[in-house]
Structure formats: C-alpha cells, structure tokens
Amino acid sequence: MLYNIFIDPFVQMVQMPDLLVQTLWEGLVSGVLYALIALGFVLIFKASGVFNFAQGIMVVFSALTLVGFYEKFSAAGFSGHTAAFVALILTAGVMFVLAMLVERVVLRPLVNQPDIILFMATFGVTYVLIGFGEMVFGGDPKQMIASELFLPSGSVDVEMLGGLVSFQKIDIAAAVIASVMIVGLALFFQKTRIGRALRAVADSHKAALSVGISLNQIWVIVWFAAGLVALVTGIMWGARSDVSFALEIVALKALPVLVLGGLTSVPGAIVGGLIIGIGEKLGEFYWGPLLGGGIESWFAYAIALLFLLYRPQGLFGDKIIERI
Amino acid sequence: QEESIYVPLFTYRTGPFAGSGTPIANGMHDYLTLLNERDGGIGGVKLIVEECETGYDTKKGLECYESVKPKKPVIVNPWSTGITLPLIPKAAVDKIPVLSMAYGLSASAKGDTFPWIFNPPATYWDGFTQILQYIATQEGGGIDKLKGKKIGYIYLDASFGREPLPLIEQLSKELGFEAKLYPVAAADMQNQSSQWLSVRRDKPDYMILYGWGALNATAVKEAVKTNYPMEKFISIWWPSEDDAKGAGDGAKGFKTLNWHAVGADFPLLADIQKHVVDAGKSQVSGKDKVGQVLYNRGIYNSMLIAEAIRKAQEITGKKAVTGEDVRRGLEGLNIDEARLKEIGLEGFTGAVKLSCADHNGHFSTFVQSWNGTTYEKVSDYIAPMSDKVGPLLDADAKAYAEKNAPWPARAEACDAS
Amino acid sequence: MFYRETGQFKQSYAADQAVFPILQDRFGLAFILLIAFVAVPLFGNEFLLASVMVPFLILSLGAIGLNILVGYTGLLSLGSAAFMGVGAYSAYKLSTIFPGVNILVWILCSGFFAAGIGVLFGLPSLRIKGFYLAVATLAAQFFLQWCFVRISWLYNDNPSGAIEVPARKLFGLAITGPSATPVTRYLVVLVIVVVMTLLASNIVHGRIGRTWMAVRDMDIAAQLMGIRLLPAKLLAFAVSSFYCGVSGALMVFLWLGAAEPSAFDIKLSFLLLFMVIIGGLGSMIGSFFGAALIHILPIVIRMLPEALGLPIAAATVEHLTYLIVGALIIFFLIVEPHGLARLWQIAKQKLRVWPFPY
Amino acid sequence: MSEHASNAVEPARPMLSVNNIEVIYDHVILVLKGVSLTVPQGGIVAILGANGAGKTTTLKAISNLLHAERGEVTKGSIEFDGERVDSLSPNELVRRGCIQVMEGRHCFGHLSIEENLLTGAFTRRDGNRAIRDDLDMIYGYFPRLRQRRSSMAGYTSGGEQQMCAIGRAMMSRPKMILLDEPSMGLAPQVVDEIFEIVKDLNDKQGVSFLVAEQNTNMALKYATYGYIMETGRIVMDGDAASLRDNEDVKEFYLGIGGEGRKSFREVKSYKRRKRWLA
Amino acid sequence: MNAPETLLAVDGVSLSFGGVKAITDVSFDIRKGEIRAIIGPNGAGKTSMLNVVNGFYHPQHGRITYKGKTRPRMRPYQAASQGIARTFQNVALFRGMSTLDNIMVGRTLKMHRGLLWQMLRYGPAMREEIEHRRVVEDIIDFLQIEAIRKTPVGKLPYGLQKRVELGRALAMEPELLLLDEPMAGMNIEEKEDMCRYILDLNKHFGTTIALIEHDMGVVMDLSDRVVVLEYGHKIADGTPEVVKADPKVIEAYLGVGH
C-alpha cells in the first residue's frame, strides 16, 4: 500500500516519461482554461469586491450568443469567416449591454452593501441569464465555430522520450491567448490610474465614492472586461467540448484556482490555474486509481486548502489586515 | 364530462442534460399527439398529454410526480435513473406503473418483486453483455475470445453508470478480461482529459461508454484527440447524432447499441410529419430532427405506452383505463411484427412481449456505427447473455426486497395470457 | 396603532429576555402554529403536504443550520449539502444496522455524525476567512460527495449506488416508506422542525449565541473579551452541521424516499445559502422566509400558467421560472439587503407608528 | 490672496447653501428635521454639536453619500456654487470641487499611503506633473506620511490614517472641503497643524471649508461662522466671535464655567444630569 | 503609605513589523490602583503597546510581567481571563448586536452554563442569564445609556459607541483597564462625563487604568503618572507636572502652545 502511494507513481513517471509530459501538458492546458475563468472572477472582485458567481454562466451565455449570431448570419448567406467575425463583434456588444444592465439594475442600488449581499445578487443574475439564455438559444448543445474564427484544429504530434506526445493546436492557441490577456490585465491594474481606482473601489465603496471615483463607470468597464474574458473562455472551452449549459459547472473549477492565487491577483489566477491544473491531472493520473478514481472532483480543493492553511490570503492575494 | 386518459411526460428541455432530453421529449410528445390528432386518441378516448419539466433533477422530478398524481396518471416515465429509484416503492402504493425504458434499476425486470415497474426492452446489464459479445465477434469468435483482453469502461459516476459495476466484476473474473474503470463525475462531464490520459496509458483494447448529456459528446471528442481507434469505442444506447458530430470526421466508426431504426422512413413518422410537425403542433426545431436516434427513442417509448393502454382497454373492456389497468396492459404487452406493421413501424424494431414475471423482455439489440452523418446498423441483433445476467438479477431483486424489508409480496393477480 | 408595545411593561428581566417580548408577536406565533398543526393537515391536499410543506420545513431546518454558521458566526460555508448528506447516510446506515430501534431516534442521532464531520472540516476556519473559507468548505462538499459515491459500504453495496428508505413505523403508523401518508410525514417533520427551531432559537439568544455573533462582528475584539475563537467556531460548525445533518436525514427519509449522492450536490448547498441570505442573515424566522421564497415561489410560478389556463410549454415555464426567481432575488436584495426578516421588522416598525409615516 | 480679498468685498455669494433639508434613514428613522446653513465663498464654517446631533448626516447629505447608507434627503434643497446638486452623483460633486473627508478615516486599507493620496486625484485632468507637485505639497504638510508612503494604509496608526484621509481630499484640488471631525485622534500639535493647513488653504487657494468638530475651542478659533446642532436641528448660529462669547456655548461646548476652565477631576456628576432635565 | 504594588511591568519590549519598528526597548510599570497615561505623537507606538500588553501582538524582545507572573506569548483570551480589559481606538463594537448584548458579551467569561442548558433556556441557564443581566443593567445605569439598551450599536453616534465600549470592558470586571483614546471625538461635556466615569471606577472599584489620550487637559488632570513615547522610544516617564515640563516632551509632542 505504502509502495503504491509513495513509490509506484514516481516509478511510473520515470518509466513512461512521454506520458508524464503529456500529463503535464494536459494539466497546463486545463490550468490555463481554469485561469481564464478565474480571471473573470478576479477582474470583478478586484474592482468592486463583488464575488461574481455569474461568471460561469457568462461564459456559456457569451458562447451561445456568438454561435447564435453566427447561425443567423450564415443562414442569411454570409460566408463563414465574415459571419463569424460579425458575430464576434455583435457578441462583444451584447456583453457590453449586459455590463450596463448589471451595473444599472443590480450594482448601483446595492452600493456599499456587504460582500455577501452582492455575491447573492450575482446569483440572481445567474438565474436570469440561465432563464433568458435557454429561452433564446434552447437547451441543446451547439458546436463552437472554431475554424471560422481561424482557430487551428488538429494536433502536433512530437516523438519524444520513447513515445508520442500530442499537442492540440487549439490548446496551444488557448495558452497563448490567455497569457497575453493576463499579462495585459496585470499591467493595467498595477500601472494605470483606472487600475488604481479599481483597487480603491474594491477596498471600500464608501471611501471611493467620497474621493470622486465614479463607481458606475468603473463597474461598466470591469463587467465589460469580464464579459470579454468570458467570451474568450467560452470560445476556448466550447472548442474542446460543446457549448451548452453543462459548461456552467466547469466554472466551479475556477474557485480553487481563484483562492489559491488570491482573489485579487491577476498573476495569481494564472499561477493558481497552473498549479491546480497540473496538480489535479497528476493526482488523478497517478494516484487516482488507488482511490477508485474520480478524485479530480475534490483534489483541486484539497490542494487549495493546503496552500491556504499556509497562506490564508492565497499566494498573491492582498494581505488580510488585522489591526486594532 | 368526456372521458380521457391522462399521460404525463416527465421531460427535460432545460439544464445540463437538455441536449439529450429535448429530442426524447419531442419524440414522446409527437407520437401521442399524432394519436390524438389522427385517431382521436386510443380506442376513441382522448389522451391528455402534459409535460412536466424535471431538468433531470431528482427533487424536481418528485415534485412533478406529486403534482401529476392527483390527476390520475395511467403511467409515468421519469427519464432518469435518479428519479426512478424513489418511485419504485411508491408505485405499488399509488397504483401508478412506472415505465423506465431501458434504464433505471436493472433488477426491476423481475415482475414478481416489482409488479409496478417496467423497463423493456433490455437492462443496462443486458446492454453490457451485448457489447461484450460484439467485441468477441470482432475478435473473431466466441465469448472466450475476451480472455486476456483489456476493456475500459468510462461512465457517468452516478447510479446509472455504476449499475453495471457488479456485473463487470463478476464477468471479468469468469471471462478472463481485465476491466479498467474510468469514472467521470457529473461536474467533470466536459473535462475528461485525465480519464483519457489514463486511457492513453492503459491502452485498453476496447472502450465501453455509459454516458448521458454532455458527457457523451466530450468523450467522443477526447477519444478522437487521444487517437483512440473509433471502431473499438462502443457505447450503451444513449448517444445521439449531435454527440458524434462535434468531433468531426475523426468520430467516424464510433459505435453504439440500439434496438430500433434511425431515420424517418416509416409510415408512422410520415404521419407525424404531416399531422403534427407540419401542423405546428410539435416543438422540434427542424424537420431533420424527426428520425434522429433519440427522437425515435421517444417514439418507441410512446409506442409502448400507447400499446399498453390499448391492451388495458382490451383486457378490461373499459375505455378510460386507470393506472392499475395499464399495469395489466403492460404485463400483457405483445407487439408482434403484424402489430408493428399496423402501427406504421414495420421494421422499426423487434417484437416486444412482456409477461408477469418478466417486465423487461431482455430483447436483442444491435450495434450501429457513426458514418459522419448518421448511424448505420453494422451488426445483427445480439441477445444478452441471460445465463450470466439472470442469476445476478434474481439475487439482486432478492437483496433489494430484503434491504427494503418489509417489501410487499406481489399481490397483483396475473392475467395469464 | 394595532401593533404597539407601549403599555406592555416588563416586571422582570426574564420577561424582557424572552424571545418574543411583545404580546402581539406571541399571538401571531400561536396562530401560525395553530394553522401549521391543525389547518394545514386538515385542509391541505397531498401535493401541498408532500411537495410544498414537507420540503419547505426540511429546507428551513437546513437553512437554520447554515444560518447558525453564516448568519450568526459569520463563517461562509458552501458545504452544507454535504453535511446533510452525512446525516442522511449515517441515518441510513444506523437504521439498517439496528432496524429494531425507532427510525426517529436514528434520524436525530445522525446529526451527531454530521456534527463530528462538520467539526473536522471546521478546523481550517481558524486561519481562513471569508470567501477563502467558502472554498475550503467546498473541499468538504466535493470530498464528502465523492465518499458517498465511492465508499459502497455507506450504501450497503446497493448496485444502484443509492440509499433506499426502509418502511418504518411509529405507534403503528407508517412514517417512512411508500405507505406513509403525506399527512403523517408532514406532522412528524413539523414536530421535529418546531422543536429544533425552538432549541436553536434558545441557543442563539443566550450566551453561546452572543459569543458567535461577537466572533462574527469583530473577531479580534471578541478574543480580547476572553472568547476563544477556535472552540467558538467549532461549536458553531458542530451545531450547524447537526442541524444540516438532521435535515438531510429527514430529506431522504421523509421527503425523497431514496437518494443518490447527487441529491446532496453543490446546487443544494447554494440553495441553502440563498435561503439564508434572502431570508436574512442571523435570523431564525428569516430562514423560514428564505426557504419559502426559494422553494415555494418557483412552484407557484410553475403552477400559475396552468391555474390561469394559459397554454405555456413546460420548458418555457421553466425558463420563465428562472428568470422571475432571479429577478426577484435581485429585487428583494435591493429593497432590503438584510433579507426578508428585516423587511418584516420594518413592516412591524411601520405598523407601530401607523397611521403616521414615522 | 488677491482672490480672497476680492471675495471679502462681496461676501454675499454663497459657495454652499443647504435649505431646510430633512433626512430619513431606512425609510423610518428621521434624523435631520429641517436643517439650513450657508457657507460663503472662501469661508470656514463650523458645525458644532453633541454626539448624534446629526453633523455627520448633514455633511453626507451634502456630498450625496447618504444613498450608500440607505438614507435619503426627503425635503429641501442643496446648492453648490450656484447649482442644485441634490441629484448629482458623489463623483460629479467632486468633479465640481466639493469633497468630503469622512469621519473615521476610511483609507483604502490595501493601498499604500501614496496610492491612497493618488486616488484623491482621480477626477483631475491636469496631468501628472501637477499631481506630483501636489503630492509634494502634502508630504510637506504631513512629513509623517512621507515616511510611511509605501506602507499599506491599513497598517498605519490611527493618526496617520487621519492625515492620509485629509491629504487625499486635498489632492483633488477642491473648491470646498467638508471636514468631519478632522482633529479626532490626532496629537495636539498635529491638530494645530491641521487647522493651520485649513487656514493656509483657505487663504492661499480660497478653499471653503465646512467643518464638523467636537473640539469647539479649535473650531471656533479658526472658523468665521458657526452653527450649533442638537438632535437634528440647528439651534443657534452666529459668527465665531459671538459664539465664543455666548454663555451657554461657553458652559456646554467650551467647558469654561463662570470662573475659567475647571480641572476634569473636579467636574461633579450633577452637571451631567442637567441635560436630562432640560 | 507603603511601597505600592506593581501590577504590570513592561521590561525592555521591542516590536517591529517587517522593517517598521513600532516599539524599541521600552520599559515602564503600572502600579496597582493608579491611572497611568501613555501619550506621544501619532504613530509613536502607543496602541501597539496596549496590543502587546494584552497579547494581541507578541514582542520580539522583552518581557511583560503581570501580577508577578511572566508569560511568554500570552494569548488575548488569556489576558482577558486574567482581568485585563480594553477599549479600542477605532471603535470595535459588535456592530450587529444591541447595546445590551454587546455588554453581555463582556460577561462571557463569567458565565458557565453549557450548550445543553442553553438549549433548554429555562432553568439554570435563565437564572444565570438574569443574574448577569442585573450586573449589566447596573453598568448601563452607571453609564447612563438606558435609552439605547436595545438599539443596534452600528447606528449609534460615535460618542455613544465609545461609551458602550467602555461598558463592555467594565462588564469584564477588570483589574487592569486599557483605554485607547476613550475621548476622541467627544465634546467637552461628554469628555467630562467620561472623566467622571473613569475616576469613579478608579476610586470606587480600585480598577487600575492605562489611558491613551491626546487631550492634554484630560491626561494632566486625571493621571497619576505619564509615559511618553516617540517613534517607539520612551522619552519621558513621571508625574504629569514633571512630564509637562520636560523639554523633550514639549518638542516632540505638546508643542509650545500647551
């Protein structure tokens, strides 16, 4: 038993290095995708202290909108790529409208309420989006228009370490796009005036109001940004499986990532994503069979919990101020 | 007041399983609507068909059950193993037969223990042995060819996917194959990369899939990605066209079990097209949906309901039959080729005959293969390995009754046919 | 004008410490209990009892449990469904191992198992706070749910992987199993819920409740008042999980009748949290309001088109239900972020000064 | 300087005027019962009053921060710089030059002191140079802040946070500052300094001030005019000098009885009863 | 008068946070029954000192001796059970609770009925509750906050909050009461009240008091001895008269005006 837990997995790693590489890669890719969802959370949390539960459904919603628009346009006789890009722009527009609505209807009346109340309000938003989304788009899964958006498909198979390791092109693209977005956002937060204002709002709505920061404007900006991140996430996840409401559950996977990296840290989202993604895959792959499999469902949380016991604010989160 | 028969349909057009639930709902609904539109119901009695949305959620399903109960339904079909389980003990008390068509508790095939539950035409256990036999023929021979083979089983980690586990355990010992289990939690339906990594490591000779909703589509995609040979990837009867389509050309050769035809080339379906779809009484999103696998599954389900009602009318001589009558109707169900022809479904499926003792029939199924646009039948009808499954089923039914003691002994008389 | 406490003087601190110091409130409560114990079982139809009232009461109990943790002690938890599961599975195991003992005993005992597990998963709460803690409790949620699937001993190796409720009696009357009538089930649940609510209300109005609230409002100051955080928080976890556990056991035994692990999934945890927040954090009555809104409202919305004779497809109704419930959540939060319980208080305040606006 | 002088010639033009406002919290709690006051351009006006009189509420009503606390102005009007501002959002008001320093500091705990100060300049559009200069000016006023510039504000001492909050408001280059209890928790010489700064800004940049203060002594020393509030009403007003000489004000707010300042040791408890009787 | 007993001795305490030195090698003592003031400019380390005394911060160097016992790494609740109570500079009341409940929390350490009795409420738990309620009502009377007994403290004006906080500390029946700027944000009249309470406490109950305050009038009038801190160093210690005249204190803190 002890052998199985402590030795055998490592023996396996050494014996089949190609599989180890493949596992690491898969971990990396899911890590990047988790990080993308987490990033949406972080954006909104950082800028308003709102823990946006609706981020998951925003991913589904934006992806469905994109596909929905595309279907309309291609039915109207536009060519694949044109239709896809027009749809993309229109979807961005829809996300903007959504951001405005959320700000107007939900956030503005709830300014300066406790975090948990705003958290709850985003549940309301989730319900509305589910109801609305299913009403408009129907419940059946749709195909993501990956190739129409010039996203690559197929895989690069590399012969190495005595085996064949295959890298999906779409995964490579996802990793690249996610990195670019994350670096951009991190810079934005640390270096710009608006970024600083965003952090101030997260700290205290009341004080931010008193120094003349326009919460309304800031919230629209942030929710729109989060909407765009959701759209990108939706495209990437959609390309891996289907676009359907089942995807919403995947958003839960972002929570340990978020906590591990720190709720307020953009780089934390990516580091957390990678740790969770890779840890989870390694755990399931090498240790899962010992426990009957399926440990992936909680393994991520266990990793996050361990890190938290060591650092209660996550790896990169703002310190929890305890002073009296 | 005019006489009528109340047939509630538990459906799910929303939630994570809507992709699979919608075509089934459409099929079930359209068939019964056709009977109303074309024939004025069954035996001259109008059917009141009403959908209740469960979202594949057990609690909502029970709520549906309670809300239809006062309206005296003659049958319920939960379309979820999870909803079926709590209904099993209730059925006898409420006198409402439960039709869990090819899902639910395998042991409920035992009519003596479960007089109110019906799960034709085959159980999940039957299905598993049918897949095994198909594999054996692929390997060029009898069931002994399985010896030394490695067979992977990827499944939804819920009661549905776990049903075959005891059987697998036993058969792998008896037949000498090695079973590899790849459970997929409901939350991870769309995120199966670890499971498929393990597949890559274990290199099973065959893969068997018991999935539902988005799990199927994702499994097929991952299999393609993993370069798993598609012709060796065989599923229980639940995947749809959409599930295979998403994976593109790579999915060609993906196989599933089935027991009825695909396509709309039947007089009955033509009638549905004419009386229901064209009349705007259907909810299908396009004409091409009529005839798809799960749509036809719904048709099959409704055919069983309708025939059971007809049989009940025949047995009792009443027109507005009740749940109790329909239970007898189901036990006496006998749809032979001739009757199928009458219905307008000649060649659609095999004959169905149930009895008081056997509520399932353990009928044969065949294997169909995805060709890029539709499923094609690629094997003969395969009978389940009843010699293996039978004793297990008996034992399980007994165990169920013991665990749920005091389990009522069958009190319902049998209309010996 | 009708609702006034003027003229109601208290002669003793005991009277002033009462949970309902005001006469009208006590009448109101008595009236509600009367309806609950007499009118509902007499006049309610089966659907009302089995699908509305029983679940409502059971969910209220769970919400009270969660409220003790979230509302009174300020520890955000998303693992309540798993603790309900612990209750359900232990009640199941106990009742199958010792079939002779009355099932109600086991249902109540199951709470202790849930409490034990709750304490275990409460340990990190000393260091971890806020949303971070919520995610830690998610670890409990997913881990326990995984155990319910993977440890077949828990469900007696049933091939279905589900736990099935055996038929049991109390005073010769079936209370679980298929032949238990909704009325009996309702009354059993009602008694348990009323008694447990009373006990919980006593706890939160006494020293322990104050300790919890102190920890919630300002844990540093609480420490300096001599409150030891870890025991206080663990006690909250224990009591809360106890309530969740009992509620889980009731859910399987007196409501669902059989349950798969997915009955205790994260959705239920969220649902309970909704109830607690919408109803009012740190309010007993709020837990009931919340459960009513979250459980009963969708049923009403679902029934409405039919009652009005509008031919709307089942799926559309479902979509509309989502839309409306979502909108109502937002609406209620905006009207009163402190929940329905606070709204109720304000209404009373208005009554007090009625007919003047203030 | 010259600007200030010209104002002195025509003091009539009010910077801020509050007319008969009523404030209700939570739809039921009436806190302000008809409060009116004016701040002339370039004036320093003090609001004095006991705890709970409604000073803070008045200031919040002016800067429109009540919404965030479920309070609303139900009657009356507020004009700033000749315009009705009751329905403006707080940030519009800041943009127009009216900023509040809230009671109880409210620094952004997770931002450094310097970042806190910079957020004060959020509404400014006059470029980084000018902002840098002002930052230097503030560090000039509060050298302690320069020392702690990179500390997270949440960890700094009470007094440091108070300075930070005042400095942050100054960063917006306002025409008018609403100060809520600026002296609270500050060391005596810092209190002096703060009021000197107030005077300095008032003289040099013509900034108007409305100060709610418990330290009546200080407030009346620097203010030009004063209002005294009790339970949501203005009960007395007058220019600072006359208030200082008023017997009641002396007794209740300055703590000087007939025979000069008394030691705190000698205060007798009967004095406390007086308010209850009154 | 024989030599007064030392209640608390602070001995060579140093405390730093990362690079920030909050307290450097400070020693002083508090005698039983005296009112001891701690003053100093903002950020001098006064609050930190109190935090060290009641175990919220743990100093890197030095010892704290309380009632003759030295405890390394004392926990805050231990301090509380030893009879050290305090109020806070930024009001730290339990905002969601009423005045009465806040003060009742102060009695927590003195109440012992367990969960089971609490559940039943009637019987011993109730008796205990009422017994303590009496004590609390006395405190409420003493502080004259009868009218706000049932008001949630979050809605009280600042001055009253401070008073409730004092009440909460009193409910612990402390031997050593640490007051951190109890009079900030009060007008003269209220300060006078507060002074009265402090003096009454000190005289009638013999409570030892450590007081941080920026109002020099108050400090000089009330305290028996004063410690002055600046940038974490002790720069003076003695009777008010001595301290007031110390040029270092005048330069660092008082300014010439006072």
Ligand SMILES: Nc1ncnc2c1ncn2[C@@H]1O[C@H](COP(=O)(O)OP(=O)(O)OP(=O)(O)O)[C@@H](O)[C@H]1O
């Ligand atoms: N958010 C609120 N909800 C309800 N009542 C409030 C609220 N804020 C303040 N009050 C009440 O309004 C009244 C006036 O309070 P305000 O804070 O304006 O007084 P203040 O004069 O500033 O007192 P202090 O000198 O103590 O700061 C008080 O009685 C207080 O209880």
Ligand SMILES: Nc1ncnc2c1ncn2[C@@H]1O[C@H](COP(=O)(O)OP(=O)(O)OP(=O)(O)O)[C@@H](O)[C@H]1O
């Ligand atoms: N937890 C902490 N982390 C970092 N620095 C701290 C912490 N606590 C206090 N400090 C620093 O230590 C110094 C002393 O702070 P302290 O609060 O003791 O000052 P104080 O004398 O009470 O001042 P004031 O009169 O303004 O309240 C300050 O510079 C403060 O920034």
Ligand SMILES: CC(C)C[C@H](N)C(=O)O
């Ligand atoms: C009912 C079926 C269609 C769905 C799933 N296979 C189940 O058994 O639950």
Ligand SMILES: [Mg+2]
């Ligand atoms: Mg104030």
Ligand SMILES: [Mg+2]
């Ligand atoms: Mg201090």
